[in-house]
Amino acid sequence: MPDAASPFGIAGNAPILPNVAGIEKQQILAVAEIAFDDPDVIPLWYGETDISTPQFICDTAAKAMAAGDTFYSHKRGIPELIQSLATYTADLYDIEIEPDRFSLTASGMSAIMLCLQALITEGDNAIIVSPVWPNAQSAVRTLGGEPRYVTLTPGDHGFGLDLEKLKAACDDRTKVIFVNSPNNPTGWVMPGDQQKELLDFAREKGIWIIADEVYARMVYEGKAAPSFLQHAQPNDPLLVVNSFSKSWAMTGWRIGWIIHPPQIGELLGNLIEFNYSCVPPFLQRAAKTAIEDGEGFVKEMTEYCRRGRDIVTQRLPNLPRIKNFAAPEASFYAFFQIEDGEDTLATAQDIVRKVKVGIAPGTAFGPGAEGWYRLCFAQKPERIAEAMDRLEAYLKG
Structure with missing residues (x-):
């Protein structure tokens, strides 16, 4: 039987390098695994678009x-x-x-x-x-x-x-x-x-x-x-x-x-x-x-993200409890703070459970980001708009 003294239950305490054994679960995954396969969730946690690779x-x-x-x-x-x-x-x-x-x-x-x-x-x-x-x-x-x-x-x-x-x-x-x-x-x-x-x-x-x-x-x-x-x-x-x-x-x-x-x-x-x-x-x-x-597609992809960015830029700053948001110069992410949302991981998990919007906790991205959140807006404009509606309901409630 495995030796109970081993942190991984490996027989004989065969070691894993502490540099590897000490790696913590990525906090984005700690949110995503709650509802990864739920078709009603709008998944804005990972950094990818909903557009398939061009044919x-x-x-x-x-x-x-x-x-x-x-x-x-x-x-x-x-x-x-x-x-x-x-x-x-x-x-x-x-x-x-x-x-x-x-x-x-x-x-x-x-x-x-x-x-x-x-x-x-x-x-x-x-x-x-x-x-x-x-x-x-x-x-x-x-x-x-x-x-x-x-x-x-x-x-x-x-x-x-x-x-x-x-x-x-x-x-x-x-x-x-x-x-x-x-x-x-x-x-x-x-x-x-x-x-x-x-x-x-x-x-x-x-x-x-x-x-x-x-x-x-x-x-x-x-x-x-x-x-x-x-x-x-x-x-x-x-x-x-x-x-x-x-x-x-x-x-x-x-x-x-x-x-x-x-x-x-x-x-x-x-x-x-x-x-x-x-x-x-x-x-x-x-x-x-x-x-x-693929140069034409790169331009289309950027314009697709611009539409999501425009919706987020118009809606997000006007939602209750949102602060410190500025339209990003580049990439396809919005990074913002939520008042009274300093327990960042718990709040992101609560949001996905209650209103089915998946966002990433800022603490996943290193020190100084407690109370911050990231969402990816590289998705269909109607999905981004719906996500804003759901976040508004959560932040009001």
Whole structure:
């Protein structure tokens, strides 16, 4: 029988690494599991749209599978896709990025994990601009690192970052500065001048920047958010993470990429081999189609989210007990406070039980977000409007 003294009930107390055993359940899941399969719930807890992946992308994957493109592939990505990504990035930012600086990954999350595996060990710390997607901070802890948070400051027109405070948080054990811009959950966008200043600082101190730019195309002014790439030299200590999940409605496909200095391409290739060998080649063919033929869909997706944003921006600030909401510059999230809702997880769970609207508790996104909540508005306008009606009933009651 299992030994009762083992925290996991494993016979003989066979150990699990404390860095892993100590990971807590993600708080978004703690809300979603209450009513995940309830068809009456409006699920605004996770970061995905209700639009299916475009058919032309799906057709490419199906044709590639039917043609037998189902074997091991280039571990850093098929050359045709890598070239498409290089061309796409060059056109987007009016800069030249050589193909040898790209590595394909099995999702944006695996891209972050690969970067951290290369940089973080026991006792190191990572400075994280917070609030932030919860998986990023958990990945640091899994590797034995210490997340240190520099919190965005809310204002009348959105959030801002105190760059001097961020610099002061770094010490001789700081190996990484993690910046998610456009930001999940706040919609904050880091200005280009701040990116340049932070990159100059990181270069001087020998600290890596991991820039999570997954929401780069989900902007409501312009073609893309500012990128660290616009200020970087090829050999700068910069790793830019991106994904097909959001702009191309491919969350379930699990495919992303890293832009990195060319000198570490082989190292990342080795880590890819040890983690998952390669991204399935038929998915890579579909991703190439998304990059080359999907620009129209990216624009449609942004406009779809804009309609949800407009409804939330009009309705949410006028609901009872709502405060500190500003229309997000980018991404597809609203981040706001509820008066007397400081027990954030309990309140989010109460909302889904009573009015069947699923929102994420702010405490999932790091320190300083008690009393805050996130909802994803990348859904049909009528569903967002109905969610606002239900939240109004809850907040009045």
